[in-house]
Amino acid sequence: MSAETLVDELATRIAADRDSVPAHWRVEPQAAARAIREIHDLARARNAILLAHNYQLPEVQEAADFVGDSLGLALEARKTTADVIVFCGVHFMAESASILNPGKRVLLPNLSAGCALADSITPESLLQWKARYPDHAVVTYINSSAEVKALSDICCTSANAVSVVRSLPTDKILFTPDRNLGNWVAKQVPEKEIVVYDGACPTHDVLRGASVEKTRAEHPDAVIIAHPECREDILAIADEVCSTSGMIAAVGRHPEARTFLIATEWALIHQLKTRYPDRTFIPADGCIGCRLHCPYMKAIDLGMVRRALVEDVFEITVDPEDAALARRALERMMAVPRDR
Numbered sequence: 001m002s003a004e005t006l007v008d009e010l011a012t013r014i015a016a017d018r019d020s021v022p023a024h025w026r027v028e029p030q031a032a033a034r035a036i037r038e039i040h041d042l043a044r045a046r047n048a049i050l051l052a053h054n055y056q057l058p059e060v061q062e063a064a065d066f067v068g069d070s071l072g073l074a075l076e077a078r079k080t081t082a083d084v085i086v087f088c089g090v091h092f093m094a095e096s097a098s099i100l101n102p103g104k105r106v107l108l109p110n111l112s113a114g115c116a117l118a119d120s121i122t123p124e125s126l127l128q129w130k131a132r133y134p135d136h137a138v139v140t141y142i143n144s145s146a147e148v149k150a151l152s153d154i155c156c157t158s159a160n161a162v163s164v165v166r167s168l169p170t171d172k173i174l175f176t177p178d179r180n181l182g183n184w185v186a187k188q189v190p191e192k193e194i195v196v197y198d199g200a201c202p203t204h205d206v207l208r209g210a211s212v213e214k215t216r217a218e219h220p221d222a223v224i225i226a227h228p229e230c231r232e233d234i235l236a237i238a239d240e241v242c243s244t245s246g247m248i249a250a251v252g253r254h255p256e257a258r259t260f261l262i263a264t265e266w267a268l269i270h271q272l273k274t275r276y277p278d279r280t281f282i283p284a285d286g287c288i289g290c291r292l293h294c295p296y297m298k299a300i301d302l303g304m305v306r307r308a309l310v311e312d313v314f315e316i317t318v319d320p321e322d323a324a325l326a327r328r329a330l331e332r333m334m335a336v337p338r339d340r
């Protein structure tokens, strides 16, 4: 395939879900496609792999070698043979990639790509909770710092949180830091005593049931697919509750449905539109990109990815002692399969 045909194909994919992208985030498809071609050449020259989360900008997703949820990205990071991992996601994800790949160079193109949920739990606050619940095993969502993971018995993602809790030999669990995910897991595993930490993702926690009901009234036949970081009343009316990659699979379980309300960050719609071009996907609050928007996940653009490869920035490293303990918690997590 010629270079120009490749650019045209990429441009078509970038433009495919243009209506789902907020106007101020739209890029010129041909220019973005040419930038991606250059990034691919740079990556090849450095034996680098580009990993991107499902919430990244559509053109960054198109640039990536692999796009997925936190669990998929961690697994992909562990098995890569590349020398350099350019992580298009947020800081804790790049940190996890670094922990799992001690010999590799992990780059995060923008150090401002943090995570408010991960920031809601610090080592000090976890130590306080552990002191209050000394008999409880600590299950920590991957959305957390390396130091917090190092203090945890096992990590989980939204893709395997229920299975992780079920896999533990103890019935006493301290689940950190997301309260919505923790409360949802507690409902699925009522036989265990689960104490839930009081953190939340502002992007999901801001979504209100009344907004989803209003959107559903406009699309009464729509299937509601929600991320478990959403509030309890939304999860109660959802037809499917799953991680971002789980949401993509969930659409396939509803072959008759034409319309889906998506209760998670808006950029997932790019993956959904790519996989299911004949279906309609609507943000669950009916608002394109103004509320279900994670500013951290939108901190990386193609220019920054290019700069990361050219200038070798910004390397993410982890204190070796924390890394060893955090690696143990992450590897235990990765040994547990997805919930479904």
Ligand code: SF4
Pocket (backbone or CB within 6 Å): 090, 114, 115, 116, 117, 118, 143, 201, 202, 203, 204, 265, 294, 295, 296, 297
């Ligand atoms: S969507 Fe929420 S949990 Fe995910 S990176 Fe953004 S702030 Fe963190």
